[in-house]
Amino acid sequence: MRNLLTTAATAALVALAVPALAEIRIGASLSATGPAAFLGDPELRTLEMLVADLNAKGGIDGEKIKLVAYDDGGDPNKARTFATRLIEDDEVVAIIGGTTTGTTMSILAVAEEAKIPFISLAGAIDIIDPVKPFTFKTPHTDRMACQKIFEDMRKRGIGRIGMISGTDGFGASMQAQCKKVAPDYGIEIVADETYDPRDADMTAQLTKIKGTAGVQAVLNPGFGQGPAIVTRNYWQLAIDLPFYQSHGVASDGFIQLAGIEAVEGVRLPGTALLVADLLAADDPQKPLVDAYKAMFESKTGTPVSTFGGYAHDAFLIMTDAITRAGSAEPAAIRDAIEATAGLAGTTGVYTFSPEDHLGLDLSAFRMLEIRGGTWTLVE
Amino acid sequence: MRLTPKSATLLILVALIALAPVFFPSGFYYRVGALVFVNALAVTGIVILTGWAGQISLGHAGFAGIGAYACALAPVHWGIHPALSVLLGAAASAVLAWLVGRPILRLKGYYLAVASLGMGILISMVLNNERALTRGPDGIGVPELGLRAVLKDAGLGLSNGQFWYFLCGIALVVGAWAALNLRDSATGRALRALHGSEVAARTVGMDVARLKLQAFVISAVYASVSGSLLALQNRFITPDVAGFLHSVEMVTMAVLGGVGSVAGGIFGAAVLTLLPQVLTVLAEYEQLVLGAVMVLVMIFLREGIVPSMLRKGRRREE
Known part of the structure; x- marks a missing residue:
């Protein structure tokens, strides 16, 4: 018994003494359950899958990604609480999420105040119009659909x-x-x-x-x-x-x-x-779309949906920005996201600018x- | 000097609110604390209505919705200061509660449960569908209260989380104090008497319908203020706040903690607000564990956690 205690104490000391390996913490608040679950569930699975895949390949410049994901059930009040938790308690450098417009608007307020880059997966145009410095989004707006x-x-x-x-x-x-x-x-x-x-x-x-x-x-x-x-x-x-x-x-x-x-x-x-399958061979989106579709369908056994694709693109934009910034500082990530140009995702080819935080046009x-x-x- | 149960409850509450931040590892806990207080305030209203007057409301979230949307709409449309909008929402909720309750509460039995259920759903539908006014299900922004900036100028700089923690904490203490005073007043005694036996209360000459109506109106004001505080704190509100689930949540919190006591209601609100945050580690099993906790409490602590525990403690003393 005594030995066991000593060992445990030593192990605890060692764990405390050695600084944790550098890791980049990315937060997510998604509606994996509740009325918007058919959107949030593929989004969450996509993020988990992509993070595991990226870490298996060695992460970004040797730094692993840690995904901290919460299920807000589509409730904007919960989304706000989880956004606060992600920023204050989990100390993430960026947030992906907000499956619905309601949850997005809640997270947006917290992220903007804390100056944490935030990529939303919801549709409404209000999210990026007027442009808010730290908020971006990947899906087309409903206006574009019309x-x-x-x-x-x-x-x-x-x-x-x-x-x-x-x-x-x-x-x-x-x-x-x-x-x-x-x-x-x-x-x-x-x-x-x-x-x-x-x-x-x-x-x-x-x-x-x-x-x-x-x-x-x-x-x-x-x-x-x-x-x-x-x-x-x-x-x-x-x-x-x-x-x-x-x-x-x-x-x-x-x-x-x-x-x-x-x-x-x-x-x-x-x-x-x-x-x-119908995309032209020289379509800029083709390699990415094929790779994501194959990976998602083999890992989850369910067909891909547009919604999981939104999360895929958000993660792609985020990791691309962190790589280019060469830093995991929220402000640096934000600047790098805004400088994204010609990045092909599953939804379209993204080009952000200080005036445009959606980065897609009708051709997408x-x-x-x-x-x-x-x-x-x-x- | 021996403390009365009233002073003891209030003292413990004030001490908990004031001392808890010492143990907070990060700013996030202020947010959770503020949510506990907002929910506890609404639940205190349920304690008055259900615990003392014996009436059940399944539409109290509707009043929270009125309080919340008053803070979102009145400042924009009529230029009323958000702080005054809280009062406006409370007044509107009181009037509506009076209008709904007056014909219904003359009847004996559980008619209020059904009437309030319908009222809650109607409010929720109006908030969802009157898009020109409420901006519909996507929700609407709420103006800044502005008190934090005033405090900062006065030399008391608080973070957003801290500010709402203490403001909601103060609101809860005031709400609990008022409820406990009501309990010890003639009205409070009359309410509990009619809960015990409506026939007996009527026989000794009490205006039973009026008493029940008073309790309903008071509890509506509690729910409304709680909704206002939530809206002002979140700076954004959706019709979910008035949804049926939120109504059920309020009643559940009260019953779990102990619907007959103010301390019980507050405790129930704390448990049901904190548990989901603690249980996030269980991911999809969260709801399962939450349900199991509630079933176990109802089987083994039938009066709710706080009253049942107090009774056990007292029995041990004897």
């Missing part, structure tokens, strides 16, 4: 559309942005319906849109199971108009949930990740159409 969709509609000669939007944060924000940019594309919104994301049937709203005179196409901003139900109802009502979904459902789960027969011909703006979006249960590129 623009991409309207561009495609113009090409098909569509001018009058009906909208059916979820009343959740994603749907509501995108609905507002689409209404704002529609006039720029000469699109008139002649029917504007909403549904609660928990509703089990949207036939009533769709029937109303169907009966509105002059509707040439229907757009459904929303995420989660809502759009799958809308798509199914759309098919049941046999509405014979082009149907557009948002990037919020850009995953194979959507096809399975709505059913192959119902999703036939649905168009949506998505990322290169969904059509990895690909217009996809579902044919026979799989994604195809619309040229």
Whole structure:
């Protein structure tokens, strides 16, 4: 017994005396459970996988990455607490996360005050407009999704559309942005319906849109199971108009949930990740997209989703910036992120500037159409 | 001199709030402390309503939502100072509680639970859907209270975390003091009498409906102030604050700690605020352990942690 105690005491002393190996601590607060889990879960798995992979390759300049990740369950109040914990207690040098706009806005306030670089994985334009010095984001804004969709509609000669939007944060924000940019594309919104994301049937709203005179196409901003139900109802009502979904459902789960027969011909703006096999061989995103897809699918046994890709890109931007900065000081990392130029990720090619903390343009979006249960590129 | 239970509770509370920071390893603990106090304040209101008046509300988060959004909206739309917005929110919550409670509390039984449930869901829906006013489910920013800057000019420089820790701590002490005073007043005795037997209370000439209504209005004010403090502290608020889950959380905290006592409610709030932070090491098993703790407490400490422990301690003394 005594020996054991002595050994333990010695071990403890040694552990205290030898300074811990230099490591770079990166924090994450993601919604791995709760209503946004289908976004947060692949994000968390992606980060864990990439950190393990990078450390196995020797880290950044020999310094290992330590990921401190918390699950905020989609609750902005918890996200704020975890952001405080990451900065004050875990002493991270940078934060990735904020799966939803609500959690992002909470983390943003803490990160900006502590001057810690923060890369958000949420969609709303408010996150980076106006530009805040320490906040960046990887997903396209919902405004860009609207623009991409309207561009495609113009090409098909569509001018009058009906909208059916979820009343959740994603749907509501995108609905507002689409209404704002529609006039720029000469699109008139002649029917504007909403549904609660928990509703089990949207036939009533769709029937109303169907009966509105002059509707040439229907757009459904929303995420989660809502759009799958809308798509199914759309098919049941046999509405014979082009149907557009948002990037919020850009995953194979959507096809399975709505059913192959119902999703036939649905168009949506998505990322290169969904059509990895269809990318041209000289596409700058091709090598990265292929590598991430292969790694994620072999490690987790589940298909990649756009959302995990957002986390992949955030981690890529972060590690790229730390490498270029040659330092793990928050201020140096921030400056290096802002100087990122031409960095290809799964979502697009990022070029940040002091005026632009998103770094993507419309070309990052690909217009996809579902044919026979799989994604195809619309040229 | 022997301390009354009231002074003892308040003394222990003040000592804990004042001394705890000595043991804080980092600034993060101020944040958790402030959250404990904000939740404890709302739970103190539940203790008055459920513990003493015997009424159950499943929509108290609605009042927290009113308090929170008052601080977000009144300064922007009407130019009211955030500190006064707290009072405005409390007044609005009190009026709404009175309007909802007045017809309902004339009835005997658990009608308030259902009515408040509906009211809470309605408030949450309004906050979610009236996007022009509340900016919808993505939430809205809340103006700075400005008191920290005033204190700094006066030579008392506190970090953001420290400032909210002490402000919420003071709010909780004041709230607990008021609740304990109420308990020992004629109204408090009447409330507990009607909880014991509504028929007996009515027989001795008490206006039972009015007493229950008073308790409901008072507890709504507690929830509202707690929501305001949360909003001002977070500087950002979403409709989640008024959600059904938050209502259930308040009742759970009160019942776990001991719904019949102010100290119990505060303790319950502390346990349920701290446990999730401690249990993050368990990752996905967090909810499982949290549930197990609650079930075990309800089986073995039926009156809640604090009253049951006190009773055991007293029995040992004898």
